[in-house]
Amino acid sequence: MLRKPFFIKLLHWEYWSFNTVYGPIIPIWLVLCARARSFFFFSASNPTIMNGGFLMESKKQIYDLLPEGFYPRTLFFALPAKGECVVNAVRTAGLKYPLIAKPDVGGRGRGVRKVNNEEELVGYSQESALDFLVQEYVPFANEVGIFYVRMPGESKGRITGIVSKEFLAVTGDGVHSMRELVMQEKRFILQLPALEIMFGSRLNEVLQAGEKRELVPYGNHARGAKFLDHSHLADDALLNAMDELCRQIEGFHYGRLDIRFESWDLMKQGKSYSVIELNGAGAEPTHMYDPKHSLFFAWKEIIRHWYILFRISRRNHKKGIPYMSFSEGRRMFRENSEFEKKIARLYV
Structure with missing residues (x-):
């Protein structure tokens, strides 16, 4: 019974809906809005990214901000x-x-x-x-999300969280099919409907003992990747490498860089890594999704990052960056709601 999707989601907060997780702490967000005198203060955080990177931003426009050679x-x-x-x-x-x-x-x-x-x-x-x-x-085997923040006018930033990602993969034993191997891991069971669409009858293939098959080559939590909190790896060498990159991204002060890399040592030297996504004001501190963390830890991290977002946005605003107007903000949320319904129908 505990392997049924309903109970898996019920007993693991990391699978709860956005509203369920964020609802209890919305009053804190409203306090920050009141202090900024704007419901949409976040739009000033990253002024060169549409809507500050909160919703509906174009990935292509963000890639265009990155220096060549640092992204695919x-x-x-x-x-x-x-x-x-x-x-x-x-x-x-x-x-x-x-x-x-x-x-x-x-x-x-x-x-x-x-x-x-x-x-x-x-x-x-x-x-x-x-x-x-x-x-x-990007063929590098490792993927990580590095949350980077830098106050406007300052040359040195901070790394506020690091999440490492384990892709959805199975290892054969020469006996069980890939479908049966998937059913042995609760995290993977939730992905079975999508895997059936992607692989069809190939899920019945029996892998040789020790043969590893990567089923979803994306480090996304919603696609079955396991997130691990490796924030303790944020040392001076890694920060220097991220500072070197992020100072070249005009107007970027707050967000998460999802990076594929060959090794930690090379990435700290600014080598052998590629930014596959850059997420702005809407980025989550995804290290909170490590299964070892409680919902209370997640709330603490979300609030901590909201406050940083508030401080960055307010400083940019004082330097002349306008906040999104109320009508613009309403339109953004309305367009996003319509878009979410559309993309949910279209894509697995």
Whole structure:
């Protein structure tokens, strides 16, 4: 019974809905709004990112802010996008398979797909109902989310949290099918409907003993990745590397960088890593989702980061960066609500 999805979600707060987790602490958010005299003060946190990176921001526009060489080579395609045109653009750019395709606006890993050849890329182009990106697949085995903040006018920032990610993968024993292996791990059981769509009958394959198969190559909590709090690894060398990068991102002061990297030592030297996502004001301190942490720890981390966001936004506002108007904010939330309904229907 405890392996049924309902009970798995009920007994592990990390799977609770946004409203359930955030609802009890909303009064604190409202206090910050009152102090800022704006419900949408967060828009001033990262003035070069649409809406401060809180909602509805374009991934392509964010990549354009990053210095070349620090993120995967990326192509943008607006709808309607013919499959043959997408394939030709990829050929011309010299991108090699496998590639990652994903919506330009999105979240929770929805619509992200690894495409292994031209046929799969054409299929993604035909199925996509949103403007999308095609980018190089970063082959580094490790993925981490580094939460970085820097007060406006200061050259030195801080790392306020680090989350390491274990992808959804199974290891064969020569006896059980991949489906049966998935059913042995509660975290994976929740992903079974999506895995059935992705793999179909291939889930019945029996892997050889010791053979590891990565089923979801994305470090996303909603796609089955396990998040581990490795904030203790935030030393001076890592901060120096992040400072070196983030000072080059105009107007970026608050958010989480999701990074694929070869090794900690090389990343601390500013080598062999790639920023696959940059999340702004709407970024969560995802290290809180480590299964060892309680809901009370999560509330503490959320509130701590809200206060940092408030301080950064207020300082930028005092320097002349306007807050989003009430009508603009309402429109942003309305558009996001409509978008969430649409993307939930369209993508696994």
